[in-house]
Amino acid sequence: MASIKVHVKKDDMVKIIAGKERGKTGKVLRVFPAKGRVVVENLNVVKRHTRPNQLNPEGGIVEKEAAISMSNVMLICGSCNEATRTGVKTLEDGSKTRYCKKCNASVDK
Known part of the structure; x- marks a missing residue:
């Protein structure tokens, strides 16, 4: 997959302009330039079923943020x-x- 022009960086405030989270704002936690995706804090939360390990001895269902396409976010001017x-x-x-x-x-x- 070709890399996309990166217009956002880590710790930027962005607004989601498309998808189920449209209209919400949040801070960028991670940027994946090669994949053209970003992870936004507390948005696009998915549930993952995890096995027990040392960090999480019980295992179970864990909620975490999933990546969003970079084309679906716009930078918020300060x-x-x-x-x-x-x-x-x-x-x-x-x-x-x-x-x-x-x-x-x-x-x-």
């Missing part, structure tokens, strides 16, 4: 507090930064 598209600017010192296309403010901290 200054205008809306889900927005992002672009990449090259600064004077040669470093790159992401910016909000609505308010033109930098998204990176």
Whole structure:
């Protein structure tokens, strides 16, 4: 599978724009660029049946977050507090930064 352009990073706040969790927001926990997927905190929770092991001696049913396609999330801008598209600017010192296309403010901290 071809890798997808990564527009979100770990610890970004994102809004889900498609699927059963549409309209909800959360923080990105993990990014899988090769698969084009992200894991968002407390969203897309699935139940896994686990066998007993040392960490979980009883085993049983464990709830955990599953990955969501990166195309189904939009970054939330810190200054205008809306889900927005992002672009990449090259600064004077040669470093790159992401910016909000609505308010033109930098998204990176």
